[in-house]
Amino acid sequence: MVRVELYGIPRLEAGTTAVEVAASNVGEALKALGIRVPALVPDVVEPDGALSPHYLVAVDGGDLTRDLARPLRPGDVLVLVSAHAGG
Amino acid sequence: MRGAFGRYLRVDLATGETTRPNLGPEVRAALVGGVGLGTAILAHETSPGFDPLGPEAALVFAFSPFVGTSITTSAKLALVAKSPLTGRLSDALSSSDFAIVGKRTGHDAIALVGRTAEPSVLLVTEDGAKLHPCPDLWGDGATIDAVDATLRERFPGHHFAAIGPAAEHGVRFACVANGGRHAGRGGLGAVMGSMGLKAIGVRGRARTQTADPARLVALSKDWATRSLGPETAKYRRLGTVANLAAFNRLAALPTRNFTASTFDGAEALSGETLQRTRAEGRSACRNCTIGCEHFFRSRRGKVKLEYENLFALGPLCGIDDPEITLAASRTCDELGLDTISAGGTIAFAMECSERGLLDGTPYARPELRFGAGEVMLEVLGEIAFRRTPLGDLLAEGSRRAAERIGGPAPDFAPHVKGLELPGYSPRALQTMALGLSVSHRGADHNKSGAYEVDFSAEADRFAPDEAAVRGAIEAEDRAALLDVLILCKFLRGIFTDVYAETAPALEAITGRSTRPDDLRAVAARVVRLRRWFNEREGWTLDEDTLPARFFDEPLPSGAAAGAKLDRERFTALRAAYLDARGLGARGFLSAQAASELADLVDDLSR
Numbered sequence: 001m002v003r004v005e006l007y008g009i010p011r012l013e014a015g016t017t018a019v020e021v022a023a024s025n026v027g028e029a030l031k032a033l034g035i036r037v038p039a040l041v042p043d044v045v046e047p048d049g050a051l052s053p054h055y056l057v058a059v060d061g062g063d064l065t066r067d068l069a070r071p072l073r074p075g076d077v078l079v080l081v082s083a084h085a086g087g
Numbered sequence: 088m089r090g091a092f093g094r095y096l097r098v099d100l101a102t103g104e105t106t107r108p109n110l111g112p113e114v115r116a117a118l119v120g121g122v123g124l125g126t127a128i129l130a131h132e133t134s135p136g137f138d139p140l141g142p143e144a145a146l147v148f149a150f151s152p153f154v155g156t157s158i159t160t161s162a163k164l165a166l167v168a169k170s171p172l173t174g175r176l177s178d179a180l181s182s183s184d185f186a187i188v189g190k191r192t193g194h195d196a197i198a199l200v201g202r203t204a205e206p207s208v209l210l211v212t213e214d215g216a217k218l219h220p221c222p223d224l225w226g227d228g229a230t231i232d233a234v235d236a237t238l239r240e241r242f243p244g245h246h247f248a249a250i251g252p253a254a255e256h257g258v259r260f261a262c263v264a265n266g267g268r269h270a271g272r273g274g275l276g277a278v279m280g281s282m283g284l285k286a287i288g289v290r291g292r293a294r295t296q297t298a299d300p301a302r303l304v305a306l307s308k309d310w311a312t313r314s315l316g317p318e319t320a321k322y323r324r325l326g327t328v329a330n331l332a333a334f335n336r337l338a339a340l341p342t343r344n345f346t347a348s349t350f351d352g353a354e355a356l357s358g359e360t361l362q363r364t365r366a367e368g369r370s371a372c373r374n375c376t377i378g379c380e381h382f383f384r385s386r387r388g389k390v391k392l393e394y395e396n397l398f399a400l401g402p403l404c405g406i407d408d409p410e411i412t413l414a415a416s417r418t419c420d421e422l423g424l425d426t427i428s429a430g431g432t433i434a435f436a437m438e439c440s441e442r443g444l445l446d447g448t449p450y451a452r453p454e455l456r457f458g459a460g461e462v463m464l465e466v467l468g469e470i471a472f473r474r475t476p477l478g479d480l481l482a483e484g485s486r487r488a489a490e491r492i493g494g495p496a497p498d499f500a501p502h503v504k505g506l507e508l509p510g511y512s513p514r515a516l517q518t519m520a521l522g523l524s525v526s527h528r529g530a531d532h533n534k535s536g537a538y539e540v541d542f543s544a545e546a547d548r549f550a551p552d553e554a555a556v557r558g559a560i561e562a563e564d565r566a567a568l569l570d571v572l573i574l575c576k577f578l579r580g581i582f583t584d585v586y587a588e589t590a591p592a593l594e595a596i597t598g599r600s601t602r603p604d605d606l607r608a609v610a611a612r613v614v615r616l617r618r619w620f621n622e623r624e625g626w627t628l629d630e631d632t633l634p635a636r637f638f639d640e641p642l643p644s645g646a647a648a649g650a651k652l653d654r655e656r657f658t659a660l661r662a663a664y665l666d667a668r669g670l671g672a673r674g675f676l677s678a679q680a681a682s683e684l685a686d687l688v689d690d691l692s693r
Contacts, residue, residue: 007332008359009321009324061336061646063548064542064543066544067544085330085334085538086576087327
């Protein structure tokens with residue numbers, strides 16, 4: 001299983017800080033996230049499982065990416081954050 | 088005239104004399120308004136090497152063609168002066184009725200020079216300007232809220248920009264408040280205070296014409312609709328405080344004076360937690376459809392809080408109690424202190440205290456430690472009134488304080504060019520590190536915007552390359568354009584091409600043919616103009632760097648553990664920046680570029 005951590009609006013919409021999904025890459029994780037939390041579709045996860053342009057993910061909080069093919073291993077944490085970092 | 092009056096009001100506060108110098112069509116086309124126009128007027132009104140707190144200083148309030156129109160987020164003004172904190176250009180933006188009414192006095196800008204004989208309020212109308220002595224408003228009790236209430240009663244019908252006690256006492260990071268908003272960074276309040284001016288009030292009904300009202304209305308409606316889309320959802324739902332928890336997870340949250348970038352107490356201060364436990368509604372600046380201002384409950388009442396206040400008066404000082412952070416934010420607003428510099432300077436002092444660097448000095452305060460919230464609140468007051476040796480020291484900002492403390496202190500004083508760093512960890516966001524270094528205003532997230540590159544999938548935030556440098560330049564240029572027009576930066580996400588989409592709006596207002604490339608040229612010119620001003624005031628490339636800590640000390644924890652800036656890479660990126668900007672190896676403008684800007688500044692009536 002992969003843990004998807006939610007921050008900001010996705011956390012408010014999902015009503016939880018994280019969701020566990022079965023996935024072997026980022027795309028699968030996001031698609032599963034959309035199914036588990038339909039409120040995140042389409043603003044965060046698009047209907048086809050793609051990531052909205054307004055969000056980014058970071059595997060274990062490292063590099064920020066939009067690469068849906070990036071492989072994930074069991075136990076990985078996918079951090080989902082807004083791409084709008086203005087403060 | 089369309090979109091502008093073609094003149095500015097110059098007020099000599101020493102004599103009360105007013106004049107209305109012309110702003111010619113060439114100057115207005117080249118610089119448009121806002122920070123571009125304001126910088127040119129500042130340069131025109133001052134001599135090289137002037138003291139920003141001396142009688143020869145100037146302070147400019149600049150408007151723009153967009154001010155007073157129906158365009159969302161356009162009720163903004165630019166305050167421009169030489170910063171007493173950095174000795175370099177400082178241009179701060181703020182939104183309020185003051186901008187709209189200030190322009191309705193019939194001027195594209197108001198330039199203040201000289202010093203009043205006694206503390207005064209300046210009232211500006213279409214007929215000119217008049218000084219009103221107000222020694223009763225100058226003193227320890229005259230907080231910004233109290234002064235605003237008194238001024239409204241005493242001078243009905245005016246809108247005010249005012250300073251608090253911190254500016255009266257020459258705190259180098261004092262701000263100027265207007266309509267509940269603050270032109271916060273760089274100590275422009277201290278400049279106004281040194282002029283003996285408690286407040287400037289504006290009242291007027293003059294209006295400019297719009298060349299194509301129907302086209303402008305259509306664009307305004309379109310932008311207003313798009314401003315409610317997903318690009319601004321974060322700001323509307325949670326506000327900028329949403330950054331804190333995400334930044335903490337990415338190990339990009341400056342903590343305990345930048346000794347770390349993750350904070351154990353982040354959850355208690357997160358925007359998500361504050362929203363769940365303390366939300367007290369939100370509001371918007373005048374003429375803004377986004378509404379990013381969020382309020383939170385505290386024992387001291389309802390407090391407006393943004394990410395920069397939250398990080399600076401929370402994790403940066405090791406504080407995880409929302410009551411303390413909310414109280415500190417409120418205190419800064421009442422006293423007229425820039426929250427980022429206040430938090431940054433106190434966090435620096437906390438580290439000095441913990442390391443024993445204040446022992447045996449008049450500044451010693453053993454209880455000043457990371458996490459000592461009540462002490463932080465006390466020290467804020469001591470700074471604003473320069474009430475104690477420690478407060479007097481910290482009122483100078485972290486750079487000067489570090490120089491006075493000596494030893495290793497300068498290596499970890501959190502500033503660039505003297506301006507304290509905002510809430511973006513340079514070691515975890517390394518394109519931003521470059522942006523902070525080269526910014527004309529010092530460590531600043533509003534002028535650089537290079538974090539946009541780090542927060543993209545195109546750059547490696549731990550190892551940026553030359554493509555990231557180009558991204559940083561593009562972000563800086565876009566920010567410059569928005570500060571010229573003037574529009575809120577939170578609107579930028581709705582534009583696919585900000586130049587192509589704002590050019591028709593400017594054309595609809597002014598009637599002057601405006602192509603996207605014209606605005607690209609304006610943005611680049613304004614970036615050069617700021618550098619030109621700084622060169623005139625003694626800038627050298629050695630200033631475009633970060634404190635040694637960021638190169639020498641790896642981050643200790645979280646997703647960025649081990650990250651630090653590499654000197655060689657940083658120098659190469661900075662060289663690439665200079666090269667792409669067409670600057671010399673030492674960062675200076677070419678003789679031709681400098682000459683063109685000098686000609687523009689010399690004769691503003693062109």
